[in-house]
Amino acid sequence: MNLFAEAFAWMLAPEQWTGNYALPKLLAEHLALTAISVLIAAVIAVPIGWLIGHTGKGREIAVAVSGAARAIPAFGLMILLVLLLGVLRIPEAAVITFVLLAIPSLLAGAYTGLEAIDRRIIDAAKAMGMTSWQVFWKVEVRLGLPLLVGGIRSALLQVIATVTIAAYVNLGGLGWPIIQGIPLQKFDQVLAGAILVAALALVVDLLLAAAQHAAVPAGLRTGSAPKRRERARSQASATATATA
Amino acid sequence: MFTARGKRSVFAVGLVAAAALALTACASSNPLDEPSDSGESSGSGDTIVIGSQAYYSNEIIAEIYAQALEAADVKVDRQFSIGQRDAYWPDVESGDIDIFPEYTGSLLEFISDDEIDVTSPDDVFAALQDTLPEGLTALDYAEASDQDSYTVLKSFAEENGLTTIGDLSKVTSQVTIGAAPEFEQRPYSPAAAKEVYGVDLTFSATGPTTLESLLAGQIQVADIYTADPAFETEEIVALEDPENLIISSNVVPIVSSDIADDVSDVLNAISAKLTGEELVALNVLSTVDQQSSADIAKKWLEDNDLV
Numbered sequence: 001m002n003l004f005a006e007a008f009a010w011m012l013a014p015e016q017w018t019g020n021y022a023l024p025k026l027l028a029e030h031l032a033l034t035a036i037s038v039l040i041a042a043v044i045a046v047p048i049g050w051l052i053g054h055t056g057k058g059r060e061i062a063v064a065v066s067g068a069a070r071a072i073p074a075f076g077l078m079i080l081l082v083l084l085l086g087v088l089r090i091p092e093a094a095v096i097t098f099v100l101l102a103i104p105s106l107l108a109g110a111y112t113g114l115e116a117i118d119r120r121i122i123d124a125a126k127a128m129g130m131t132s133w134q135v136f137w138k139v140e141v142r143l144g145l146p147l148l149v150g151g152i153r154s155a156l157l158q159v160i161a162t163v164t165i166a167a168y169v170n171l172g173g174l175g176w177p178i179i180q181g182i183p184l185q186k187f188d189q190v191l192a193g194a195i196l197v198a199a200l201a202l203v204v205d206l207l208l209a210a211a212q213h214a215a216v217p218a219g220l221r222t223g224s225a226p227k228r229r230e231r232a233r234s235q236a237s238a239t240a241t242a243t244a
Numbered sequence: 245m246f247t248a249r250g251k252r253s254v255f256a257v258g259l260v261a262a263a264a265l266a267l268t269a270c271a272s273s274n275p276l277d278e279p280s281d282s283g284e285s286s287g288s289g290d291t292i293v294i295g296s297q298a299y300y301s302n303e304i305i306a307e308i309y310a311q312a313l314e315a316a317d318v319k320v321d322r323q324f325s326i327g328q329r330d331a332y333w334p335d336v337e338s339g340d341i342d343i344f345p346e347y348t349g350s351l352l353e354f355i356s357d358d359e360i361d362v363t364s365p366d367d368v369f370a371a372l373q374d375t376l377p378e379g380l381t382a383l384d385y386a387e388a389s390d391q392d393s394y395t396v397l398k399s400f401a402e403e404n405g406l407t408t409i410g411d412l413s414k415v416t417s418q419v420t421i422g423a424a425p426e427f428e429q430r431p432y433s434p435a436a437a438k439e440v441y442g443v444d445l446t447f448s449a450t451g452p453t454t455l456e457s458l459l460a461g462q463i464q465v466a467d468i469y470t471a472d473p474a475f476e477t478e479e480i481v482a483l484e485d486p487e488n489l490i491i492s493s494n495v496v497p498i499v500s501s502d503i504a505d506d507v508s509d510v511l512n513a514i515s516a517k518l519t520g521e522e523l524v525a526l527n528v529l530s531t532v533d534q535q536s537s538a539d540i541a542k543k544w545l546e547d548n549d550l551v
Contacts, residue, residue, distance in 0.1 A: 020447065021428075079452070082452075082453060086456070086460070087450075087453045087456040087457045087460050087462060088460060088462065090453070167425070167449070168425075168451060168452075169451065169452075169453065170448060170449045170450055170451060170453075176425070176449075179425050180425040180426055180428065180429065180449075183424065183425070183426040184426045184429055185354070186429075
C-alpha cells in the first residue's frame with residue numbers, strides 16, 4: 001500500500017484519538033509550546049526592534065545577531081540546556097531554545113517595519129503637532145504593523161517546525177509520532193506525524209497571511225481603492241470646472 | 245489580485261507538487277530499505293572486517309573480538325562507531341562487514357517482520373537463527389546482556405519490599421515508569437506488564453534523561469539497559485522478571501557464514517567468559533575511568549587467559 005495512504009490510515013485509526021498520546025492532546029501541547037515561546041520572544045524582541053527602527057541606531061548589531069541566531073542548531077542547544085539545567089527543568093530548557101529561535105524573525109519584523117516608513121510621513125505627523133509618543137504609536141507602529149505581522153508569521157512557522165523536537169525530551173507535541181515511530185520502524189506513523197506538522201504550519205501560515213493583509217491600513221492597500229479615489233477626484237474636478 | 249502570470253505559475257507549482265505526490269506511490273513502505281544486494285563476500289579473502297555500533301560498550305566487545313583474532317594470526321580491519329542499525333546492517337547483510345557484536349533480542353526485533361512472542365534467552369536465540377538471512381550465522385551467545393529492565397532505586401525497593409516486577413502492585417502511590425519513547429509500544433510495555441503482572445504503571449517518555457529522572461525521584465521505575473555502568477556506580481537494582489515479560493537480549497557475534505568456521509572457536513571462547521557482571525565492569529572502566537577500548541580489551545583478554 002502507498003505510504004501516504006498508510007499514513008492517513010494511521011491518523012484516522014481510533015487508537016490515535018484516545019489516551020495519553022491522542023492527536024488532539026499532542027496538537028494542544030504543540031500549540032501551547034509554540035505560543036508561549038513566540039510570546040516570550042515577542043516581549044523581548046519587538047520593543048528592541050522598535051527602538052532600533054525608531055532611533056535608527058544599532059541596526060548593524062541587530063542584523064548580525066539575527067543572522068547568527070538563525071544558525072543555532074536547535075536540537076543540540078535543547079539537549080545542552082537539559083543537561084545544564086537538569087531533568088527537573090526540561091520545559092524551561094525547551095522554551096529557552098524556541099525563544100532564541102523566534103527572536104531573529106521578530107526583531108527583523110519590528111525594525112524593518114519602522115525603517116520602511118517614508119520619513120516625510122513622520123515629518124508630516126510632527127508638523128501636525130503630534131508628540132514623540134503619538135508619532136510612535138499612531139504612525140510608526142501602525143504603519144510598521146504589516147512587516148511586524150510578517151515577522152510574527154516567520155517566527156511562528158520556524159517554531160512550529162522546530163517544536164517537533166520537544167517530543168524527544170518528553171514534552172509531547174506533534175513530533176511524538178515521528179520520534180516514537182523511527183525506532184519502531186513504523187514509517188506510516190512517522191509520515192503521519194510529518195504531515196500533521198506540515199499541515200499545521202500551512203494553516204497558521206494562511207491565517208497570518210490574511211492577518212498581514214488586514215494589517216495594511218485601508219488607504220494604503222493596492223487595488224480598486226486608489227482607482228476609485230482617482231475617478232472620484234477627476235469627476236469632482238470635472239464637475240467643479242463644469243459648474244465654475 | 246492575481247495577475248495572469250501569477251495564476252499560471254501557481255498552477256504550474258501545483259501540478260509539480262501533485263506529480264511529486266503521485267510518484268511517491270511508487271515508494272515502498274520502508275523508505276530506509278536498501279535495494280536488495282545479492283550477498284557478495286568481502287573483497288580480500290585474508291582480512292576480516294569487524295564493525296561496531298556508535299556505542300562505547302559495543303566497541304569494547306568488538307575490540308575484544310579483534311584483539312583475540314589478531315592473537316590467533318588473523319588480519320583484522322576495524323570499522324568501529326558506524327552508527328545505528330539503519331546505518332550498518334545493510335553492510336553486515338551484504339558481507340562488507342564480516343563480524344559484528346550484536347544483541348539477540350533487539351536484533352530480532354529489528355529484522356523480524358512478524359510479532360515476536362518469545363522472551364527467554366534460548367528461545368530468542370533460536371528465533372534469531374531462524375530469521376537471519378542465509379549469508380549470516382549467529383555464534384554462541386554470551387550470558388552478558390544489554391536488555392531492557394524495570395529498575396528501581398535500592399531505597400525504593402527496600403521501603404516497599406520489591407524483588408519482582410509483580411511486587412510493584414504493593415506500592416500504594418502512583419508508579420511512573422520512564423523509558424525511551426518506543427518502549428510504550430513494545431511487547432514488554434507498561435500495558436503488557438499490566439496483563440502479565442497486574443501492575444498499573446503510568447508511562448513517561450524520559451528518553452535520554454531516564455537515569456537522571458530516576459535518581460531525581462521524578463519517576464519510580466526506569467528502563468535501564470542491563471549493561472549500564474550505573475548498576476555499579478549508583479544505588480539501583482533491576483526487578484526480577486520471573487514471567488519472562490522482557491525480551492532477552494544477549495551479546496552475540498553475528499558473522500558471515502563463509503568465515504563462521506574459522507572464527508567460531510575464538511569468539512565462542514570469549515562469549516563463554518563474558519558474564520553480565522563482567523560487561524558492566526568493562527563499561528565502568530570506560531565511562532568512569534575513561535580508559536580506551538583497546539586497553540580495556542587487552543586487560544580483559546589477559547585476565548581471562550584468552551590471549
